[in-house]
Amino acid sequence: MSIPKTMKALVAYGKGDYRFVKEYPTPVCGPDDIVIKTEGCGICAGDLKCMDGAGRFWGNNNQESWVKPPFIPGHEFLGIIVEMGKNVKGYEVGDRVTADQIVPCGECKFCKTGRYWMCQPHATFGFQKDNNGGMAEYVRYPKTAVIHKVPKDLSLEKALLIEPYACSKHCVDRAQITNEDVVVISGAGTLGLGMITYARMKNPAKLIVLDMMDSRLEKAKEFGADIVFNPGREDVVKNIMDLTDGYGCDIYIEATGHPSSVIQGLEMIRKLGRFVEFSVFGSETTVDWSIIGDGKELDVLGAHLSPYCYPFVIEHITKGTLKTDGIIGRSFKLEEWEKAFEYATGKHGDFKVVFTF
Template sequence: MKAAVMTKPFSIDFQELPCPEPDAHEVLVRVKAAGICGSDVHFYDGTNPYGRYPQIFGHELSGVIEKTGAKADKRLEGKRVVIEPAISCGRCYPCRKGRTNACVNIEMIGSVRRGGFAEFLTVPESHVHPIPDEMDDVTGALCEPFAIGAQAIRRADLQNGEAVVILGMGPIGLTILAQVKKRFDVEVIAIDPVRERLELAKTFGADHVIHPDQEDAEREVFNLTNGEGAGIVFEAAGVPATIEQSLRLAAAGGRIVIVGLTGDDVTLPGLQLTKKDIEIHGTKHSVNQFPGVIRFLNEHPELVRFFVTDIMPFTEIERALKKAKHHPEQITKVVLTY
């Protein structure tokens, strides 16, 4: 099989490798579409804290099951599926609590395990989800990032009538925005320093947008919420300054969900935690979100048209990564097709 092996930062080598064989409870998937995640861009430029080289990255995947292992369900052969990439151990403390997304021994497809920037990969039978016939492969590749957004929304325990702030209108921020506006009766304020992303946020249903370089974001949020602040704040930028800002934007008794990934230390004003009685939640991967997300995207195909900015052949992966890195204002999601 052909595989794009990242041998070191900024270096992709197309190699011919043996096609993997599925273990007893695994399936062999022929990849049909793969989304490029922000984490893949950071694997490419060497800034992802989970980066290990050489490796085949790629975890936003759809494909067709070519072969099943000895103890896997033979009826799966030929099925079109999406892949749930976070594989938990089932034994550690979070796994025993049902929070498998926080597994301390997690094997992530596309970082710990070989990923889908290759023509084939093997996946546990339990981590493939059939998709409807009418759903195309590109849409299927969006299920993983939308599942991340769905998990963040679950962590927020969102209720109708809330004032919601989303910091960061990159791909994950947009998946949160789209699902919040379709599923709840809430008012959403989107904040991002890139004008093009704010325009897209309007398309996805944001009630208000704030450009923090041109407006005082904190003053505007409090003006829009009758001086209370936001009941729910999603931090989807992964920047220490916006993580710190989330406490200032949250209402007393509010809830903050940190979605963005940073390897830097963050300083939080301790008094605000108790004064406001704030709840702060991390969120990682997803738990039991794929079936609902598959239904959601199948019911709202119009979202795909705005979300996917580029579709490129798999062989152009390096060009796709460079474009995503150097022109983020032009890119929401690049999907590779095979």
């Protein structure tokens, strides 16, 4: 099929300067590239924080700007191959594909030792002009993109959860859950729910979920939580202590991006426990580091992106062993991006909001 020279796209020109462009240049397919026609793209909390100007993206006193405008946002996307470079092998026009968010360089020490998700240059889809994201009709996958085929009979509603669920899987894997652990997951948004349905497969002794919204707690129970608590109404630290004979939970996964959740977790986790931080914060977060060292000697781990997780997630979303029902509620056209971003905040009760093309 012939690809038009221009396409509809949402373009970030600067902090808070996002614009719908009706005729943006379509990506050019080089000899090592793949170009897809986008089927859909989810809106991530990171996309919202980037638009709002969070220092993690645009720079602050501690770091330079990471984003490189003008860029097309969106990293939760997939589509159909419509053009391939002459050097590309293993794919065909018409294949349905998605890719890891990271676009590894293949040359740094992290890439050369198999830890590609921590690639030193750290190019990613949806934040830099050289690797535009999925909030556009067409996207270019460069040579080093980590591409995965997606079954054509998998509904778009489910397929759009592949990227977030892959991130959820990596986070839970970092937690090293056993069947003897009392696990607390703080946050039951899309990513938290992905963690819950996967953590359930680990069969922990207790899987406890915290969230400020009762509708999310109900979904958490549906996805496998044993117990749910609302920190807005209950003393959740006391509840966890009462459930664990005063010791605290074994593992705490922070998936809210709110500073209070970090402090809460450090209070309720037991000595020698494992704290996994997943979220991207809108601003700097301060904690009492004495708790981590002198107080409890905790293992504090980060979780970033989704290395080696896509094949498992694609298989188990397809089988239904990773639950997805009811996560994607609303879809929007790109022209409606401002309304879509508003709904993506969750203020109207949505879990995941997406664009469809």
